[in-house]
Amino acid sequence: MQLILIHDDRTGRLQAAHGWLRHCFGPPGPYRLLDPVSQLVMGLIGGRTRGAVSAAAFMRLRQRFACWESLRDAPVAEILPLIAGVSFAEVKAPRLPAALRMVTARRGALTLDFLAGWPDGAALDWLERLPGVGRKTAATVLNFSTLRKPVLVIDTHHLRVIRRLGLVGPRAGIAEAHDCLTPLLPSGWGAAEIDDHHQLVKTLGQRFCRPSRPACPACPLRALCLQGVPRRR
Numbered sequence: 631m632q633l634i635l636i637h638d639d640r641t642g643r644l645q646a647a648h649g650w651l652r653h654c655f656g657p658p659g660p661y662r663l664l665d666p667v668s669q670l671v672m673g674l675i676g677g678r679t680r681g682a683v684s685a686a687a688f689m690r691l692r693q694r695f696a697c698w699e700s701l702r703d704a705p706v707a708e709i710l711p712l713i714a715g716v717s718f719a720e721v722k723a724p725r726l727p728a729a730l731r732m733v734t735a736r737r738g739a740l741t742l743d744f745l746a747g748w749p750d751g752a753a754l755d756w757l758e759r760l761p762g763v764g765r766k767t768a769a770t771v772l773n774f775s776t777l778r779k780p781v782l783v784i785d786t787h788h789l790r791v792i793r794r795l796g797l798v799g800p801r802a803g804i805a806e807a808h809d810c811l812t813p814l815l816p817s818g819w820g821a822a823e824i825d826d827h828h829q830l831v832k833t834l835g836q837r838f839c840r841p842s843r844p845a846c847p848a849c850p851l852r853a854l855c856l857q858g859v860p861r862r863r
C-alpha cells in the first residue's frame with residue numbers, strides 16, 4: 631500500500647498572503663484586550679456597524695452601567711437609546727441583557743473566565759448558544775479578549791477577501807469559512823499571530839478588496855488571487 635501525502639497549497643497561499651500584507655501594511659496592533667464579558671458586549675452591539683460607532687455605543691453603556699450585571703438587569707427601554715446609532719439597535723437592545731442573563735443562568739455568575747480552560751471548539755459551541763451570538767462574535771470573545779485563545783475571527787471584510795482569493799468557496803458563510811481555514815493556519819501561530827492575520831486581511835478588504843469595484847490593479851495580493859487576476863489565454 632502506498633502512502634499518499636496531499637499538500638493543500640492553500641496553507642502556502644495563506645502564509646504568502648500574510649507575509650505580503652505584513653510587509654505592505656506593517657505589523658498590526660498594539661491590541662487592547664477587554665475582559666471576556668466586555669468583549670461579548672462589544673460583539674453583540676458591533677455586527678454590521680462601523681467600528682467607531684459601536685465603540686462609542688460601548689462607551690455609553692460603560693458610562694451608564696457601573697458593572698455588566700447592571701446592564702443585564704436593565705430594562706430594554708433604558709438600553710436602546712444608548713446603542714441607537716448601531717445597526718439593528720431594536721434587535722440588539724433586548725439581546726444584550728438576554729445573553730448576559732443566559733450566561734448567569736448557565737454558570738451561576740456573569741463570567742466567561744471559565745472558558746480559558748476549555749478546548750476551542752467546545753468554547754465556540756458554548757458561546758454560540760447565547761442569543762445573538764454567531765461564529766464571529768464567539769471567536770472575538772475567545773481571541774480578542776484576555777482569554778487570548780488561538781481562534782480565528784472572520785468578519786465580512788475578511789470573508790469577502792478569502793472568497794475572492796479562492797481560500798474558501800465563493801458562497802461560504804462565516805462559520806463554514808472558519809471551519810475551512812482553521813486547519814490551514816500554520817501550526818506555529820499563536821493567538822496574537824492569528825489576530826494579526828485577521829487584522830491584515832480585514833485591512834486589505836477595507837482598502838483594496840472592497841465589496842464593489844475592488845482595486846485589483848493596486849492590490850498587493852493580485853498575484854495570489856484567483857478572482858482579481860485575469861486568466862491568460
Ligand code: SF4
Nearest residue numbers: 839844846849855858
Ligand atoms: S486582486 Fe482584487 S479581488 Fe483579489 S484580493 Fe486583491 S482586490 Fe480582492
